[in-house]
Amino acid sequence: MRKLMPKLILVSSFLFALLLVVFMQYGQTEQAVVGANYDPLPSENCVKCHTNATAITALTKEGATMTGGG
């Protein structure tokens, strides 16, 4: 058993390291999918209006009622 211990520790360390690499890689892939293609374009002014219901109402002329489709 004593002879086997170093080997067991070596194998389990290797497996642990392998799992760690796999999980890290998976996390990076998820991040890459979301962010890699895009550098968000500045949109502060869009947000200023579109999060403000009063501003939207003031800037838009609407007034119809809801109807359904076919």
Add this chain to the structure above:
Amino acid sequence: MEASKKYVVSTDYLSTTHGALGCRTCHKGNDVYDKEKAHEGLVVRPSANPEGICADCHKDVVDTYQHSLHSTTAGIKKVLGELAYPHTYENNEQLAEIYGQDCSKCHATCGDCHVRRPDSIQGGLFAQHQFSSDAPIEETCWGCHGARNAGEFIGNINGMAALPDVHYKNGMKCTDCHDVANFHGDGTPETAMYELKNLPSCTDCHMEIYSENSSIEAHKAHDPDTMSCQVCHSIPNNNCYGCHVKAEGGSEMQSQLQFKIGRNVKPDETRPWKYVVVRHIPTVADMLDAKEKGLLPNYDATANWKMSPSHNIQRVTPYAKDCTRCHGNEKIFLTEKDLRPDDSKANRDVCVTEIPPAY
């Protein structure tokens, strides 16, 4: 509808994965505090381009969706093509133009179901730009299917109050029965609703109805292949007559709640029934005459009374209270007396000629 219910974006949305991309990443335009200049070059519907921005992150879904009926409207194209035969979209410009102008507008983009209302209910954001994989029926499905199945399901047939489906009354939604593949497709090109492999069936949940354990006498008395569940468990559905193409000279459309049982003209392994509930489809032979006379020479080859998977299910209906409501009662069956002069001659195959005898 007030503008604030269409164009306001919630501050919570800004911290979501989509919100963090910034408005202009998808919608373009300019980051200036002037409405006109800010909206110059605006892309109102970024998902209108199937190869566009959605595909960058959701490529697998977009690839599958491109072949679905919701995306291609191939079902409409196929039926219109059958009515117009031997005219084809390739050899008749008018036909191609009509399909492009009217029919193909039923195409739904990713955004039409996941973030905005369809144009038929005035568009706009249904949840202040929060994306949803389980959007409210009233804000999405009903916008396009409000005159028939979605309208009957929620008890609002294009604004007309009706008795809702028992499943809806008990809190169920479209997605509780319909698998995501019913909306997105499974990647194979689809040309008709009944071709879909994984449409829901009542027996998916109600497995015991025809078993020996059933306590319902009517279930024991009928072979499962005799009729669809709707024959006993649905109520009058919405039937449209005339034409729904809004062209000058087109015939006026009328709608009417009716309950008619017809013959299943295409029984198959999944739908083996002899009797089904039917619904009138708004087509007439001259409906495209405003564009070109005689554009539908094959009109009489396709019935405009169709099998209806009515979505207004009730546990007990007036038509199933006892045997006499159906047996010997010609009124609830589609017969030649019900056909109109401008109906397709193919409807004769749908008509019931031998009424089940009275006991």
